[in-house]
Amino acid sequence: AKIDAVFDVLKDKGPELIVCRHEQNAAFMAAAVGRLTGKPGVCLVTSGPGASNLATGLVTANTEGDPVVALAGAVKRADRLKKTHQSMDNAALFQPITKYSAEVEDSNNIPEAVTNAFRAASAGQAGAAFLSFPQDVTAGPATAKPVGTMPTPKMGPAPDEQISAAIAKIHNANLPVVLVGMKGGRPEAAEAVRRLLRKVKLPFVETYQAAGTLSHDLEDQYFGRIGLFRNQPGDILLEKADVVLTIGYDPIEYDPVFWNGKGERSIIHLDEIQADIDHDYQPDIELIGDIAATLDHIEHDSLPVTIDKSLVPVLHQLSKALEEQSRPPKEKKSDLVHPLDIIQELRSLVSDDITVTCDIGSHAIWMSRYFRCYRPLGLLISNGMQTLGVALPWAIAASLVNPGKKVVSVSGDGGFLFSAMELETAVRLKAPIVHLVWNDSTYDMVAFQQEMKYNRTSGVDFGNIDIVKYAESFGAKGLRVNSPDELADVLKQGLDAEGPVLIDIPVDYSDNVHLADQRFPKAFEEQLKKVTSNQS
Incomplete structure (x- = not known):
């Protein structure tokens, strides 16, 4: 009731009000609107637990660069310091x-x-802004006029002198590599990244949140995504690089200790904000300015690079390794479905204009590495906080941003139940969402790492639920894949259906041990030695 005056006004005018089933999910949805549009999404909650329930959603948005403005009610100013119902210091x-x-x-x-809250959410590194409104403030008289829309200041490119120095460093390198980070993966920046890559012929990798920078014509220069575990072809590429151009990269996406721990690489930092300096991230050149404008200046003044001849076989081998890792195994180990089979089938069925949202869990590692995406923001992943439960709320938000467009969301059965109550919201909105639940009755992302550390698991198992009946109880359509042979038909059936659909997919996670080979440092060194020895 502390903020009901605002709700009452929204009954007659103002933005569309979407009622959610949990405040955390409202924050997730608002953040996804912010990520997809570049403009702050807004969530509105009551006092006390209504406000505190926002915390996980807002810290996720703030960490992952998603602009969101959260508004919450509070007790009357006179009650602020009293021990009274729902009194707390929101700010x-x-x-x-x-x-x-x-x-x-x-x-x-x-x-x-x-x-000022909206400006703060959008400026520099986008993130979360919060405002608390005491009940008597929203109910009180006001004579102030609304503040008009304030245009966002437009940055220009980085200084010419620094751009020239960066170009010289790139062209004098033996193996310059581009590392595209989350701001480099935003639509306006990603197009400029693509133009640069096409002309200068640089090899590149994406962070998980930069998924979609890749275009179909750049496959030959692409060496996959990096993040979380240091054992991918892209990691070896960075290990061999002598110059790394980071574009819109934030260290929270993938700690630089994993790709520059010895400090052997010369770094060019290209972003709208200064680099966050640590022992392993000390750029030689900082290009601070509008990302797209700076990239276009580099592209205009550059020629195609020449990779050191001795390193060309390395690139060929890494490209081959990336392709081989992406293929599903030929032999089926059980009646469960292998992650790569799900990814391959899903990729074949969804067009590039369909948005895919991904929760956190073992499935997210598989999706992040192997689900190719060819449209900026076409694959949404939580990488800064790796927050469970984001996929379904994000999918609902995507359906609101692009009305009528099919959306696919993916979660494990653990993460799904963190926000599964929003299925009612999706049904109420008739959102065209197909949500895949990779089912194994375990918090497997924790379990397989425990197995590698301790040869046993603890605190990761939970009971199975009937996903089909759960869907039907909310008025959604529920489907189940009973064997690998049914996968394609069930996915097609789900994608052809109207309204929200839940698809239960019992998953074979027996190959998960290979996801984290880098926990044993020798594994990465052996990969590196193998690549190096094959050069000769």
């Missing part, structure tokens, strides 16, 4: 996990506070 709670957190103390300050 203090959110201060450490947002870019901007404040409580509005006067009704006449509302317009400027809201404007």
Whole structure:
């Protein structure tokens, strides 16, 4: 009731109000709107637990660069310091996990506070902003006029002198490599990245949140995604590189200790904000400016690079390794479905304009590595916080941003139940979502790492639920894949259906041990030695 005055106004005018079943999921949805549109999504909640339930959603958005503005009710100002119902210091709670957190103390300050929250959420490294409204402030009289829309300042390219120095460093390198990070994967930047790659012929890798920078015509220069575990062809590529151009990269996506731990690579940092310096990330050149504009200047003044001849066989071998790793095994070990079979079948059925959202779990490692995406923001992944439960709320948000467009979301059976109540929201909105549940009755991402460390698991098993009946109880369509042979037909049936669909897929995770080979440092060194020895 502390914020009901705002809800009452929204009954008659203002933006569309989407009622969610949990405040955390409202924050997830608002953040996804922000990621997909580049403009802050908004969530509105009541006081007390309504506000505190936002915390996970807002810290995820703030960490992963998603602009979102959260508004919450609070007790009357006179009750602020009393031990009374739902009294707490909202602004203090959110201060450490947002870019901007404040409580509005006067009704006449509302317009400027809201404007500053939106500007904070969008400026520089986008993230979360929070405003708390005491009940008597929203109900009180106000004479202040609304603040008009403030245009976002437009940055220009980085200085010419630094661009020239970067071009020289790239062209003098034996193996320059491009590492595309999350801001480099945004649509306006990704197109400029593609133009540069086409002309200069640089090999490149993506972080998980930069998925979709790749285009079909750049496959020969692409060496996969890197993140989480250091054992991919892209990791070996970075190990061999002498110059790395990072574009819109944030260290939280993939700690530089994993790809520059010895400090042997010269780094060119291209971003709208200064680099976050640590022992393993100390750029020789910083190109600070509009990402697309800076890239276009580099592209205009550059010629195709010449890779050191001795390293060309390495690139061929790594490209072959990436292709081989992506193929499903020929022999089926059980009646369960192998992750690569799911990915291959899904990729063959969805067009590039379909958005795919991905939860966190073992399935996310498989999807992040092997699900090829050819459209910026076509594959949404939580990489900074790796938050369970994001996939379904993100999918609902994607269906709101692009009405009528099919959306696919993917989760494990563990992560699914973190936000499964929003299936009712999806049904109510008639959202055209197909949600795949990779089912194994275990928090497997934790389990397989425990097995590697301790040769046993602890605290990871839970009971199975009937996904089909769960879907039907909400008014959605439920389907199940009973064997690998049924996979293609069931996926097609789900994609052809109207409204929300849940598909239960019992999954074969027996190959998960290979996802984390880097836990044994010798494994990576052996891969590296093998590649190096094959050069001669």
